[in-house]
Amino acid sequence: MAVVSIPHVRVQAISACVPKRCQRNAQDEKIDEKDRGLLIRATGVEERRIASIGLTAVDLCEVAARELLRNQCVDPDSIDILVLVTQSGDFPLPASAIILQDRLGLRRDIMAFDVGLGCSGYIYGLSIVAGLMQSMGLRRGLLLSGDVSSTRCSVSDKSTYPLFGDAGSATLLQHDVTAQDMHLSLFSDGSGYKNIIIRDGGMRNGFSESSFVPHVVSPGITRSRLHLELDGMGVFSFATSRVPPSVNDILSSLKMQSSDIDFFVMHQANKLINETVRRKCGFSNEQTPYSLAKFGNTSSASIPLTIVAELGDLLARRSAVLLLSGFGVGLSWGNALIHVDELRCLPLIEVSDDGRQV
């Protein structure tokens, strides 16, 4: 698609919330000891935060949102739209965003809905919230994004379980006639839908007894049809061939170069993919923050989590041009070029197994 520009919407503040519970890949006894070093080196994931049973993405996003509103002294009544990007809502129906409207004490005369996207979801969420704010004359929007992907992975699948972590995030968007345009490009390719998939549990295949039966795919990979399945080579091929041209296109259409960008914040997929994309796009190490080592792949929360964890202090004191790039399940990808000025990032929030802040 052509690059779309949205005026008068500013990204004002971001928060992120993760479970306190931490799992280190070096101590994962499900993986052969000789394989652990290579896995950590290739994926870049040293440890991940894991939600206990009962702690959901909605819980993590709620804490992130509540703290963001409190910290920014934002009256919940002033929020005009709530969008939750998640693939792990609390129920098949209703949409979790509507439940959060009530839990966060937001007005009833607002839009609240879910967006079912993963790794590209933060970019889509920004475009949806900013686009609706601009077109409908809304003044304040709340974008929540997060997943508890660890619960979707088989603990006996070394191709998924050591990669994924759990997190929720909240982003406050503000109408501001002085804000510089937000620039977006969004892409979809459903021909690759099997590259990242949970086969059973939806309307297409439903549930059956066989859905729950673990089967050995290869040494170190045992899972059922209710577990996340990831074609590593297919995803690598997709990300490294599609994302760099799309990044270069958005830059060239804005007559910019990689050197004009202060920070290139990618979805945190794995180190092999991200480093290949970074090099092909021409960004330096200094321009490219990573939260992968500490949190793994946190789906739609990975971009805001990386901003909070790696750039929070820096961005509080300056203006900056950020190029955000999300890519993955769908297959779906997108880029957002945003200008931030003294962006307020809350310190990373941690919660215990019962969802209380620690």
Added chain:
Amino acid sequence: MNITDFIEKLEVEFEEVEKGSITPNTVFLDMKEWCSLYALIVMAIVSTDYDVDLSGDDLVGVATVSDLFDLIQRRKAI
């Protein structure tokens, strides 16, 4: 570009493989260290250093280091 440089790049990234043991005739699947992560490492090297994007099927279709290098050269020539 020559195959000696390519093998050097492989040996840098294949930390678990004994240095000097990879030759043009090395069959990837015969390497005792070979695994799916090594396949991804190969794809990353080829994509970054040679600007050639391989698919999983491409890798399945080559047996030796020399076969892969030939494939890269053919793709570069297109």
